[in-house]
Amino acid sequence: MKIQTEKGRIRIASEVFSNITGAVATSCYGVKGMAFRSKTDGLVHLLRRESMSKGVKLVYHEDDSVSIELHIIVDNGVNLVAVSRSIQSEVKYNVNRLTGVEVRSVSVCVDSMVIG
Numbered sequence: 001m002k003i004q005t006e007k008g009r010i011r012i013a014s015e016v017f018s019n020i021t022g023a024v025a026t027s028c029y030g031v032k033g034m035a036f037r038s039k040t041d042g043l044v045h046l047l048r049r050e051s052m053s054k055g056v057k058l059v060y061h062e063d064d065s066v067s068i069e070l071h072i073i074v075d076n077g078v079n080l081v082a083v084s085r086s087i088q089s090e091v092k093y094n095v096n097r098l099t100g101v102e103v104r105s106v107s108v109c110v111d112s113m114v115i116g
Helices: 014-026 049-056 080-099
Strands: 002-005 008-011 031-037 044-046 056-060 065-075 102-112
Touching: 014 031, 014 044, 014 049, 014 056, 014 065, 014 080, 031 102, 044 102, 049 056, 049 065, 065 080, 080 102
Parallel strands: 065 102
Antiparallel strands: 002 008, 031 044, 031 065, 056 065
16 A cells, blocks of 8 residues: 655555554454465464464555455354454554554454354
């Protein structure tokens, strides 16, 4: 993503958004980690910290805003609506605060639940 300011142009790599989003989402209560659905076996896999970006999809818009889609795995027994709202709020706030880019929407997809 490229942003034009009065001092010049700034380029922000997709990995920056993915890393911020993954770190913020996994720090929320009830989130076990980021998820990735394998195309070969169709199973959902829990991602390690270094590959969290696979659980994040970004869509850039013409008005220099971004939409974010997250795929997560949650702990058993958590309130899914409350966890999702918390993630949406935290991701939107932190991405905007750290990059200056407006976040149009944050979609949270709960791919799996871990028991135990």
